[in-house]
Amino acid sequence: MNWYQVNEHPLDPMALYEGVRHRNVGAVVLFIGTVREMTGEKQTELLEYEAYVPMAEKMLQQIADEITMRWPGTLTAVHHRIGRLDIMEEAVVIATSSAHRADAYEANRYAIERIKEIVPIWKREHWTDGTEWMGDQKEQRPGRPKGVMT
Amino acid sequence: MNWYQVNEHPLDPMALYEGVRHRNVGAVVLFIGTVREMTGEKQTELLEYEAYVPMAEKMLQQIADEITMRWPGTLTAVHHRIGRLDIMEEAVVIATSSAHRADAYEANRYAIERIKEIVPIWKREHWTDGTEWMGDQKEQRPGRPKGVMT
Amino acid sequence: MIEVLCFAHVAEELKTRSYTMTAPITIAVLRTDLTARGVTGAERLMFAVNERYETDAYVVHDGDTVAVIPMVSGG
Amino acid sequence: MIEVLCFAHVAEELKTRSYTMTAPITIAVLRTDLTARGVTGAERLMFAVNERYETDAYVVHDGDTVAVIPMVSGG
Numbered sequence: 513m514n515w516y517q518v519n520e521h522p523l524d525p526m527a528l529y530e531g532v533r534h535r536n537v538g539a540v541v542l543f544i545g546t547v548r549e550m551t552g553e554k555q556t557e558l559l560e561y562e563a564y565v566p567m568a569e570k571m572l573q574q575i576a577d578e579i580t581m582r583w584p585g586t587l588t589a590v591h592h593r594i595g596r597l598d599i600m601e602e603a604v605v606i607a608t609s610s611a612h613r614a615d616a617y618e619a620n621r622y623a624i625e626r627i628k629e630i631v632p633i634w635k636r637e638h639w640t641d642g643t644e645w646m647g648d649q650k651e652q653r654p655g656r657p658k659g660v661m662t
Numbered sequence: 663m664n665w666y667q668v669n670e671h672p673l674d675p676m677a678l679y680e681g682v683r684h685r686n687v688g689a690v691v692l693f694i695g696t697v698r699e700m701t702g703e704k705q706t707e708l709l710e711y712e713a714y715v716p717m718a719e720k721m722l723q724q725i726a727d728e729i730t731m732r733w734p735g736t737l738t739a740v741h742h743r744i745g746r747l748d749i750m751e752e753a754v755v756i757a758t759s760s761a762h763r764a765d766a767y768e769a770n771r772y773a774i775e776r777i778k779e780i781v782p783i784w785k786r787e788h789w790t791d792g793t794e795w796m797g798d799q800k801e802q803r804p805g806r807p808k809g810v811m812t
Numbered sequence: 813m814i815e816v817l818c819f820a821h822v823a824e825e826l827k828t829r830s831y832t833m834t835a836p837i838t839i840a841v842l843r844t845d846l847t848a849r850g851v852t853g854a855e856r857l858m859f860a861v862n863e864r865y866e867t868d869a870y871v872v873h874d875g876d877t878v879a880v881i882p883m884v885s886g887g
Numbered sequence: 888m889i890e891v892l893c894f895a896h897v898a899e900e901l902k903t904r905s906y907t908m909t910a911p912i913t914i915a916v917l918r919t920d921l922t923a924r925g926v927t928g929a930e931r932l933m934f935a936v937n938e939r940y941e942t943d944a945y946v947v948h949d950g951d952t953v954a955v956i957p958m959v960s961g962g
Contacts, residue, residue, distance in 0.1 A: 526676055529694065535749050538698035541691065541770075544679065545962050548688035548761060561961065562895055564954050567938040568961075592961055599685050604962050611698060613774060613887075620691075621767050624962055632935070632954065633961030634895035645896045647960030695887055711886065714819055714879050717863035718886075742886055754887050763962075774887055782860070782879065783886030784820035795821040797885030 513589070516572035518563050518633065520595040528607035532587045539613035541620040545604040547597050555640045561594040561603060564632040568592065571631040578626065579608070579619045586610040586619045592633055603635075663739065666722035668713050668783065670745040678757035682737045689763035691770040695754040697747050705790045711744040711753065714782040718742065721781040728776065729758070729769045736760040736769045742783055753785075814872050816842065817879040825851050835876065840868040842878060857882060889947050891917065892954040900926050910951065915943040917953065932957060 513531040525544055532540060547559050576588040589607045597603055604627070608620040627633075635646045663681040675694055682690060697709050726738040739757045747753055754777070758770040777783075785796045814835045823829050826849060833842065839859045846854040858865060858881040861872055865881075872878055889910045898904050901924060908917065914934045921929040933940060933956040936947055940956075947953055 525679065525692075529675065529692075533696065533750060535699040537696055537750075540694040540696065542675075542694070543763070543767075544690040544692070545763070546683065546687055546690065549685040563961070564892065564894055564935075564938075564956070567935055567954060570938055600683060600687075613693070613695070617693075617767070617771055624763060627962045628959065630940070630959070631961050632894065632956050632959055634957060635960040636895070645899075645957070645960075647895075647958040712820055713886070714817065714860075714863075714881070717860055717879065720863055778884065778887045780865070780884070781886050782819065782881050782884055784882060785885040786820070795824075795882070795885075797820075797883040 514591075515589040516569045516576065517591045518565050518568045518572070518594060520593065523591050523593050523602040523605045525602070525605045525607075528589045528591060528605050531589045532607045532609035534587075534609075536585075536611055537587075537609040538611050539616040540607060540609045541613075541616040543604070543606040543620050543624055544602055545624075547599050547601050547603060549599045554637075556599065557638045557640055558599070559597045559603065560636040560638065560643075561592075561597065562634050562636070563592070563594045565594075568631050568633055572627070575623055575626045575630070579622060582622070583610060583615040583619045586615045588619060588623055590623060590627070592627070592631070594633065664741075665739040666719045666726065667741045668715050668718045668722070668744060670743065673741050673743050673752040673755045675752070675755045675757075678739045678741060678755050681739045682757045682759035684737075684759075686735075686761055687737075687759040688761050689766040690757060690759045691763075691766040693754070693756040693770050693774055694752055695774075697749050697751050697753060699749045704787075706749065707788045707790055708749070709747045709753065710786040710788065710793075711742070711747065712784050712786070713742070713744045715744075718781050718783055722777070725773055725776045725780070729772060732772070733760060733765040733769045736765045738769060738773055740773060740777070742777070742781070744783065813874060814876050814878055817877065819880070820882045822846070822851055822857070822880050822882055825849075833878075835874040836871050838868065839866060839870050839872065839878075842872070842880075843868065846880065851880075853882075888949060889951050889953055892952065894955070895957045897921070897926055897932070897955050897957055908953075910949045911946050913943065914941060914945050914947065914953075917947070917955075918943065921955065926955075928957075 610616040860879040935954040
């Protein structure tokens with residue numbers, strides 16, 4: 513298994529689960545992000561993801577390294593899909609494993625938050641009433657994204 | 663799928679995953695507890711779980727109801743295995759789903775903590791140097807377990 | 813009569829998975845009786861009546877099922 | 888020469904996925920140039936040089952690859 517992968521293939525959560533298991537793991541947490549139909553009153557028809565693939569995979573590896581520093585012994589694997597995704601399809605799977613559950617939960621949550629900060633992947637919503645690139649919003653500040661480790 | 667199940671069958675994390683998915687889910691969190699070999703210097707050979715099955719399944723349902731009250735729209739499914747389990751086998755799978763990731767993560771963590779408080783399941787460690795029923799430790803106080811909702 | 817179900821170390825110490833007692837009886841008395849039967853740490857046991865947790869003052873009646881519940885350790 | 892890669896709304900507004908610039912050049916100048924080319928919100932873009940995030944003062948050299956990175960929205 514590739515541990516950090518960004519491509520157009522449908523995702524297989526169990527492959528990541530099997531990847532992070534070993535004899536001294538007591539807890540595995542999987543996060544699976546799926547395409548949701550309704551956001552408030554807005555209806556999504558499909559999502560389109562685009563990535564700067566080589567950098568995105570490198571950033572996923574960096575996030576896993578950050579996790580190893582913060583939660584020693586914790587393993588992380590992340591696959592992110594790109595291209596056009598229908599409602600209910602999986603966009604991202606994050607698997608974390610550790611001896612104890614607190615580390616696996618915290619590391620997993622950390623991974624998704626960091627993905628949303630530093631991994632160059634962009635989502636375009638295809639609403640029933642138009643399309644929109646997400647993320648280019650007023651919260652953004654120029655320069656280094658929040659929390660980038662140097 | 664039975665949403666709250668305690669029996670001797672091997673667990674199938676994907677069955678729970680599929681169970682909690684629907685068109686307005688954006689985030690699924692799976693927790694999988696597996697049998698770990700080493701705990702400090704102690705080596706586990708196998709684990710043995712015993713349950714008061716009908717009450718355990720009822721308590722799992724209660725935990726799911728508590729989650730629905732705290733995180734509306736969040737679905738929870740839990741399967742717990744009993745009997746003898748080898749290293750790396752799955753003892754428990756918890757699946758939570760919601761529109762947004764924060765709810766799915768928090769509900770999932772809540773579920774495992776509540777399982778360890780109120781669900782009548784007991785674990786016996788078979789160490790390389792003897793066996794021990796876990797849980798009957800000095801932290802326990804008589805009467806209602808901590809945090810039981812009435 | 814009530815049925816008392818035993819699990820984990822309690823079942824092992826009593827060498828049985830259930831026994832009967834005469835009702836009505838409080839959980840407090842069931843607890844004391846368990847100590848008399850040689851169960852260790854009975855002061856720390858929990859009890860469920862008909863699959864609901866109840867505390868020491870609860871009165872168990874004829875036909876009820878009581879479960880003696882050592883500290884749980886699932887997950 | 889440096890290659891500048893474009894993604895998402897930037898690629899759409901420029902109607903290209905890449906263009907070239909003469910080096911050495913700072914990221915600050917690349918940012919200003921993007922505004923001149925009609926990219927909206929250029930003051931909020933991030934930049935990566937050879938797949939590492941860099942800030943406005945960074946000097947890009949011949950042979951480097953720059954990526955213009957709108958606020959990300961993966962996950």
